[in-house]
Amino acid sequence: MPEIKTVLVTGSNGQLGQSLKKIASQYPQYEISFATRSDIDLSDCIAQFFQGKQFDLIINCAAYTAVDKAESEAELADQINHLAVQQLAEIAKQQHAKLIHISTDYVFNGQQCRPYIEMDDVEPQGIYGLTKLKGEQAVSKIMADNALIIRTSWVYSEFGNNFVKTMLRLASDRDSLSVIFDQVGTPTYATDLAKTIMTIIQNEAFQQEFSSDIVHYSNEGVCSWYDFAKTIFELSGIECDVSPIETKDYPTPATRPHYSLLNKAKIKQDFDVVIPYWKDSLQQCLKALQEEVK
């Protein structure tokens, strides 16, 4: 297998894409091309972009991530999260490139009481989860080898829109908030996931031919959205009263899993990944956000 040198990152304006961009200069051994939606639109024919371009690795960070909106835009969500992913996998296979594709805890039904392992039964509860599952299945069907699917959960960062930034914004003009306490999971700081991807691609096992596989990644620990909100305010020194509410008191178009914990034993064992505790990573993100406003 030739050495990995040229890397394409899709969805480079998203949280994970921008986090990869932020750390890219630490990995000068790779020539990383960052493609935005205007370079490669997954709702359109993507083959044209690849004409005359060859990559050793494609990291697909692009996705239709509007979980609630997906319920009324099922066709578009399917195009981006499934059909375009199928095409990307076909192109990767033709180019003898490796593929890292990002997926989600929303492929599970969230009714389990122990952290989900990669082999657990899938049963998405909404259109977003369903289209992401079909994307996973397309990758596995087309690429028996050299594709790695990383399922992650509750992604936040200093970039784009996410729970942390929403809580900080809401607290700037309210002194109390109600947040759901009966959905539990683990937040994932996108910078940690980006670093993990770079760790994986430098791992010898990844550089060889390998059978395509799925691994789980989030930060360490467990919390509810309520705990997450409380911790954001505690670590930021913001006084905002947070009340716990049940999912039924905050109806949304898409059903979300009540239990989203991912078991990360496999990624740690296969790729020597060291995973930070979620509160430590949250502190890092809050620091980065504070530095932005200085």
Ligand SMILES: NC(=O)c1ccc[n+]([C@@H]2O[C@H](COP(=O)([O-])OP(=O)(O)OC[C@H]3O[C@@H](n4cnc5c(N)ncnc54)[C@H](OP(=O)(O)O)[C@@H]3O)[C@@H](O)[C@H]2O)c1
């Ligand atoms: N966010 C979460 O909580 C979460 C949880 C579990 C798994 N994931 C998965 O993690 C991955 C990264 O998520 P993220 O949080 O970084 O998502 P994000 O911030 O929403 O970024 C998604 C990126 O996809 C791009 N995109 C959307 N439609 C496109 C299209 N038609 N053509 C090309 N690009 C398109 C967006 O482009 P624009 O910038 O132009 O809109 C954006 O840059 C995704 O696979 C997601 O499903 C996310």
